[in-house]
Amino acid sequence: SVLTTFCIGNDLSLFMQTKLDTVFFNALAAIIDLKKVNLAQNRRKDMAAFVTNAHILWKYLIGPFSEHLDGKHLIIIPDGQLGYLSFDLLLSSPDVPEVLDYKLLAFLFKSFPLSYSYSSSLRFNRYFAAKGKHLHELIAFAPEYKYGQPWDATVSILPNSADEVAAVTRVFGGRAYLDEKATKPRFLTEASSYKVIHLAMHTRINDSLPMFSELLFYNKDLEAESGKLHTYEIFGLDLNAQLVVLSACNTGFGRFQKGEGIMSLARGFKYAGVPSIVFTLWEVQDKSTSVLMESFYSYLRQGYRKDDAMKKAKLDFLSGANRLKAHPYYWSSFLITGDATRITEGQDQLMPQHTLLYVVIFVFALLLGAVRFWQKKVRKTTPHSE
Numbered sequence: 001s002v003l004t005t006f007c008i009g010n011d012l013s014l015f016m017q018t019k020l021d022t023v024f025f026n027a028l029a030a031i032i033d034l035k036k037v038n039l040a041q042n043r044r045k046d047m048a049a050f051v052t053n054a055h056i057l058w059k060y061l062i063g064p065f066s067e068h069l070d071g072k073h074l075i076i077i078p079d080g081q082l083g084y085l086s087f088d089l090l091l092s093s094p095d096v097p098e099v100l101d102y103k104l105l106a107f108l109f110k111s112f113p114l115s116y117s118y119s120s121s122l123r124f125n126r127y128f129a130a131k132g133k134h135l136h137e138l139i140a141f142a143p144e145y146k147y148g149q150p151w152d153a154t155v156s157i158l159p160n161s162a163d164e165v166a167a168v169t170r171v172f173g174g175r176a177y178l179d180e181k182a183t184k185p186r187f188l189t190e191a192s193s194y195k196v197i198h199l200a201m202h203t204r205i206n207d208s209l210p211m212f213s214e215l216l217f218y219n220k221d222l223e224a225e226s227g228k229l230h231t232y233e234i235f236g237l238d239l240n241a242q243l244v245v246l247s248a249c250n251t252g253f254g255r256f257q258k259g260e261g262i263m264s265l266a267r268g269f270k271y272a273g274v275p276s277i278v279f280t281l282w283e284v285q286d287k288s289t290s291v292l293m294e295s296f297y298s299y300l301r302q303g304y305r306k307d308d309a310m311k312k313a314k315l316d317f318l319s320g321a322n323r324l325k326a327h328p329y330y331w332s333s334f335l336i337t338g339d340a341t342r343i344t345e346g347q348d349q350l351m352p353q354h355t356l357l358y359v360v361i362f363v364f365a366l367l368l369g370a371v372r373f374w375q376k377k378v379r380k381t382t383p384h385s386e
Helices: 020-037 044-061 065-067 082-086 120-124 161-172 186-194 231-235 263-272 286-301 306-320 353-381
Strands: 004-011 012-019 074-076 114-116 136-142 177-178 194-200 202-204 215-216 228-230 243-247 254-255 262-263 278-282 334-338
Touching: 004 044, 004 065, 012 065, 020 044, 020 082, 044 065, 065 120, 136 186, 161 194, 161 228, 186 194, 186 228, 194 254, 194 286, 202 278, 228 231, 231 243, 231 263, 231 334, 243 263, 243 286, 278 306, 306 334, 334 353
Parallel strands: 074 114, 114 334, 136 177, 136 194, 194 243, 243 278
Antiparallel strands: 004 012, 202 215, 215 228, 254 262, 278 334
């Protein structure tokens, strides 16, 4: 097998082919399986193994171009199994700290803001650019999963999702629908009018039929179709948001199809017209997600680019985490695909106030000119008496 890598920027264009061996594939498998780690039994030898594998991947994937990347924003366009890899946790250094503390490691995201894309055509095609038709800032959904009756054991209560949505709307503004108000019909009715859409809920991933993976909105009957938003339905939506945040498990995970890439819930939102999506590669921990999201939206509100906001949110999370919560399992699942520029200010579809003022002045001038023209014409055609 051969790894073909292109490194393209405004001032560089590099190409490299590297023969791959079992060392690379073993390291890739180990890092992708990070989501299966038993954190209760994690020891320093486990951290040492992680460091070795994450640095091996860095040497293959980033190292050959590292001298050209200073000060850059990296856009990762992976192929094949690399689509399941969070490049955030690659390590530029093989050094293992003396203490079991993952926050001390030289993660790639600490050096570069990162975003991802399914392909260059999806990333740079103007068809997938923001449409600018939104009338409101943010809408958020956090359904309740306490039904008072037996329900599917795979769907657990999310005790922190309501707090997460409350925090998001507090720092960014917007409207939140919680518990029984977080329904699919309400989403379908209102979502197209918002600049940012935040969904804090459960998912079900269908590996064999990825178009039937689903987001679970509130419904008294968990199995009722009226509470499930399937991937194929998302593909058919016409959304106007600049950003959709899928604060749910496995939203970037799906079946890999050759020539198409990973067919996931997140990809569905791309085809629904959303230029930027935050998604997850594995099951995320409820409380950690809430902390990370509040910080992410705070930086968006301050005007940071989306990739910078995510980088800073992860740095904040690490700085406040204990040794257990600093493990990449808790924070590296969240990635951004698509446009990573900042959220534009104001209500784009509405004219800026100064532009509206110019229009009013222009129209008034036209009217005034028309009135004077009419008055002159009347004077010329009206007979005068001596």
